[in-house]
Amino acid sequence: MRKWVAGTAALVLLVASSAGVAPWRDAIVGAFRPPDFAQDIAAARILAANGDPYAANFAAIHAQVLGIPATEGYPYLPHPPLVLVLSWPFARVTFEAAALCWFAGSLACLFVLAIVLSGLARSRTSFSLPPLPATLLCFAGLLVWPPVLYNLEKGQFSILIAMLIAMGWVWLSCRGWRAAGVSIGLAAALKLFPALFGVYLAIRHRRSMVWFVITAVAATMPPLLWLGWRAVPEFIAQTSGNLSYWDTWPAVTYSLRGLAARALIGSKWSLAVTHAPTVATVTVFVSSIVWIAIAVYATVQHLGRQSSDDLVFAIWCVLLLPLNPLAMGHNGVLLALPIVLIGRALAADPSRVLKVLWMAGCVLVSIPRQTIFEAAPIPVTPLRSFTIVALPLWGTLLLFATGVTCAHRSATQGLSMTAGERDRKTAAPSA
Numbered sequence: 001m002r003k004w005v006a007g008t009a010a011l012v013l014l015v016a017s018s019a020g021v022a023p024w025r026d027a028i029v030g031a032f033r034p035p036d037f038a039q040d041i042a043a044a045r046i047l048a049a050n051g052d053p054y055a056a057n058f059a060a061i062h063a064q065v066l067g068i069p070a071t072e073g074y075p076y077l078p079h080p081p082l083v084l085v086l087s088w089p090f091a092r093v094t095f096e097a098a099a100l101c102w103f104a105g106s107l108a109c110l111f112v113l114a115i116v117l118s119g120l121a122r123s124r125t126s127f128s129l130p131p132l133p134a135t136l137l138c139f140a141g142l143l144v145w146p147p148v149l150y151n152l153e154k155g156q157f158s159i160l161i162a163m164l165i166a167m168g169w170v171w172l173s174c175r176g177w178r179a180a181g182v183s184i185g186l187a188a189a190l191k192l193f194p195a196l197f198g199v200y201l202a203i204r205h206r207r208s209m210v211w212f213v214i215t216a217v218a219a220t221m222p223p224l225l226w227l228g229w230r231a232v233p234e235f236i237a238q239t240s241g242n243l244s245y246w247d248t249w250p251a252v253t254y255s256l257r258g259l260a261a262r263a264l265i266g267s268k269w270s271l272a273v274t275h276a277p278t279v280a281t282v283t284v285f286v287s288s289i290v291w292i293a294i295a296v297y298a299t300v301q302h303l304g305r306q307s308s309d310d311l312v313f314a315i316w317c318v319l320l321l322p323l324n325p326l327a328m329g330h331n332g333v334l335l336a337l338p339i340v341l342i343g344r345a346l347a348a349d350p351s352r353v354l355k356v357l358w359m360a361g362c363v364l365v366s367i368p369r370q371t372i373f374e375a376a377p378i379p380v381t382p383l384r385s386f387t388i389v390a391l392p393l394w395g396t397l398l399l400f401a402t403g404v405t406c407a408h409r410s411a412t413q414g415l416s417m418t419a420g421e422r423d424r425k426t427a428a429p430s431a
Contacts, residue, residue, distance in 0.1 A: 034155025
């Protein structure tokens with residue numbers, strides 16, 4: 001497996017270098033002027049002035065923070081109430097100082113994620129604290145990974161959420177049900193899409209599910225008491241408007257909704273095959289139900305088998321991206337954990353086909369945004385939308401298929417071993 005990992009790392013590095021120094025340059029610029037983090041600063045300044053971030057002229061405030069024309073500001077604020085309250089301490093500092101603090105915090109979270117990933121990679125069954133050289137090597141690898149660089153460029157939350165989910169898995173593997181539920185619940189309170197883990201926890205770890213719900217509610221209620229209950233419908237309206245505004249943007253590379261919107265709705269950024277929004281919605285809904293059903297079946301297969309729970313957790317973690325209607329390049333950071341967990345399982349699997357699928361998935365999800373934009377200029381044609389822009393989505397689905405297949409093989413082998421043990425016990429008295 002070490003040869004497969006080394007080969008995959010080499011291919012990922014080759015793909016990452018396809019955009020030259022652009023991802024690095026954009027990430028360094030983002031340390032001082034991240035446009036997505038400017039949304040949170042704008043919301044903080046509105047709150048400090050006793051305003052309502054969800055109802056204010058947000059595009060103008062966002063543009064003011066960045067020092068750009070008002071027409072170029074982001075028109076919507078799709079961040080949950082907890083994010084708005086957490087950004088409030090930055091209201092009284094300059095945008096540059098706040099951005100540097102967030103950049104440093106993102107790097108700190110990335111280092112914690114590197115500790116978790118390198119620790120999991122060293123053991124086939126659980127987490128063990130890795131030596132510093134292994135952690136530094138993993139940290140360096142993450143720093144050259146395009147999804148991480150994109151996150152740093154935009155000042156997004158994906159690194160923090162990936163760290164919280166990874167810590168949640170560590171606690172689950174150590175039977176720390178309360179800490180696991182709290183960690184994953186915080187991730188769901190910061191961004192809505194990790195709430196999908198609630199299905200997994202309800203089936204597999206109900207004690208963690210209780211703490212997951214308690215944490216998500218407790219983290220959301222105080223901000224709502226501050227903002228007022230009107231923030232709920234306002235947030236829903238902002239999220240809906242933000243989705244319809246951005247879903248055809250070519251940077252939405254991991255999302256099934258993004259692909260369907262580009263192909264069947266279209267906009268100034270993409271050319272549709274035909275304008276059929278209802279077909280797009282139905283396609284996304286049916287596909288999502290099928291994928292969730294597959295994940296539920298894999299989870300039920302492993303009830304009572306703690307040793308293979310890492311594969312089931314990886315399946316749900318991978319599923320977060322295609323089901324997220326606005327999964328952009330920075331969300332790919334969340335794939336780091338399932339890549340390690342599935343790769344660890346493949347070390348004991350003789351199938352070369354699965355290793356090839358895993359390798360292909362790792363490479364496709366690592367394509368830089370800059371490379372995709374250069375190969376598929378705006379407006380994106382339907383053919384390029386399927387064959388170029390959606391490559392990270394296809395890579396994500398390859399990882400999902402690999403994880404599901406590994407989990408199924410593990411469950412089947414476990415049942416065969418259990419049946420064999422039962423037969424031996426039955427035959428023992430007659431012997």
